[in-house]
Amino acid sequence: MTKADIVQAVYSRLGGFSKKESADLVDLVFETMKETLGRGEKIKISGFGNFVLRDKRQRQGRNPQTGDPITITERRVLNFKASQLLKLALNDEHGGSGADGANNAEGA
Numbered sequence: 001m002t003k004a005d006i007v008q009a010v011y012s013r014l015g016g017f018s019k020k021e022s023a024d025l026v027d028l029v030f031e032t033m034k035e036t037l038g039r040g041e042k043i044k045i046s047g048f049g050n051f052v053l054r055d056k057r058q059r060q061g062r063n064p065q066t067g068d069p070i071t072i073t074e075r076r077v078l079n080f081k082a083s084q085l086l087k088l089a090l091n092d093e094h095g096g097s098g099a100d101g102a103n104n105a106e107g108a
Contacts, residue, residue, distance in 0.1 A: 003030075037078065049082040 003026060011022040033051070036043055043051040058074045082090075 045083075047083055047085045049080055049086055052079045052081070053077070054079055 007019070007023045007026050010026060011017060011019050014022070017025065033043055037051060037053045040053055042053075045051075054077050056075050056077055059072050061070050061072045062068065063070050
């Protein structure tokens with residue numbers, strides 16, 4: 001799914017917004033998330049999950065092609081941890097229907 005797909009979903013499901021207003025709304029949500037993470041704050045979306053920015057220290061690694069030791073610089077990484085509700089929703093949708101998933105259609 002792309003950002004354009006999200007804009008289309010907001011436009012078609014919510015009604016009352018123009019396509020441009022839907023795009024602005026989606027952009028505002030993403031920009032707010034980016035600014036919040038940039039300040040080092042967590043984002044917790046109930047029923048969905050947590051976004052956390054974490055600092056990784058400098059460490060030693062190896063170049064996989066040559067095997068030469070290299071120093072991996074310190075950096076900030078974004079972690080996402082799904083909520084239990086999201087995990088359950090994803091597993092109910094795809095799990096428990098047999099190994100081949102053939103019985104996954106609703107009403108079957």
